[in-house]
Amino acid sequence: MRKQDAWGWEIAVDTFLGGAGAGLYASSFLLGVANVSAQEFLRYGLLLGPILLLVGLVVLFAELGKPARIIKAFANIRSSWMSVGGVIQTIFIICALGYSLPMFGPFSWLPWGTGVFGLLIGTVGLIAGILVLLYHGFLFGDSRGVPLWSTPILQPLFLFVGLSTGLAALFLIGYGIGMEMLTLQTIGNITLVFLAGEGIVLWAFLMVPSRMTYELSVMELKTPANLGIMGGIAIILPAVLFATISLTGFTAPGILAGLLILIGGFYLRHIIIKAGRYYPSRINMP
């Protein structure tokens, strides 16, 4: 039951930045639709989302054995999640940048602007962003050689982690540029909901019994240190801090909460990749 060593930290960085970027864009877009007055602040989230995903892809390119052949990665969209993901991420980057760039002075000349057509582009970007969040789970789910990853639970887990890290990033951006307290409180409250979802799915992921290699990997995930980081530092402590903001209206603790969610979101992906073990090749002779 050898540990997998094919995929390493580069995949963790790529999926973390991709998830956080898509989550940041999706949350900024939806908050902007609900509260148009906050658009002035949210535009930074809309722009940073696709940029984060792009940075993740650059890290991924560095990990490829033949990065110059990247264009060939779109060749198998009928069956490979990696190809499907390539298409989804491309659409997301184009649409998210297309929607957000006209909101900034130097790009206000772009012909579609922020009108109806711009909103349409942004909506396509939102759909693509949500698909990016789901895609990471499907990507790992097809890894039949590593039972820990070959589970449908990773799809909702990565969805929740992506959304919570995206919201955490949005909170930090908002705090940094002086977003009004009410909007920050709203972001904190929504993050609380996703943190709760993340906690429930993470619990299910660690508790559902399965094959032996899965259990060995899960045992590694369930060491006190890992549980402390994934559950305590990344979910419970930020939830308490955001609840404090909700109750008191004092937003400063949100900085720590946001940072902890981001660190925890990366650590969760990193440790899931690191704990993966190959199928044991054994035959019991009669």
Next chain:
Amino acid sequence: MVRWGMVMDLRKCVGCQTCTVACEVENFLPRGVLWGRVDDYEEGEYPNAKRTFLPIPCMHCEEPACEKVCPTKATQKREDGVVTIDYNKCLGCKYCIVACPYEVRFYLKVGEEKIRWPGSPLWKGEFRSESQLLQKGTVSKCTFCTHRIDKAKELGKIPGKDPEVTPMCVNSCVGDARYFGDLDDPNSEVSKLASSQRAIRLHEEAGTKPSVYYLL
């Protein structure tokens, strides 16, 4: 239609690793890359302990997980069931390595000079087409020695019976534990052995339908 497959009698395998070495030599594999390996493990406790040798090549599955996930279609299943990699298309993403339930794919980290050294047949491209030559930064695996079995028609010989057109691991097996042939031919030795009650396949639960069978 031909469908190449292999049967291994685990009662005959002595774990000598001759097949492993023969494969390395035949395919000019760099150090650390084992397209075929023989796992060696113990079961039970003294005085009822048993030692088992389990040879594991690529299973050339009917429904290969590696082919499904390959984003560039570098991994393809041929009409005769052999799963191959086109090294000119491989991206080196290693998705196939984590998708394969048999741990038989290898990422080539070493430079070309370690794979195709001057004077070697691979350097001159004598035995392989360009797309079959190993490249740094790509994933490689057992080919069922396609460079040998593909010569069968031309030479008028039968893979599994005539050594010149049979995979090297089968030729080299000192215990005569390996059988190779057409699984779709009901009269072939491999298809008879594969349908015997002693025959099993590794990780049936993965749903990949391997073309390699083990006799218990």
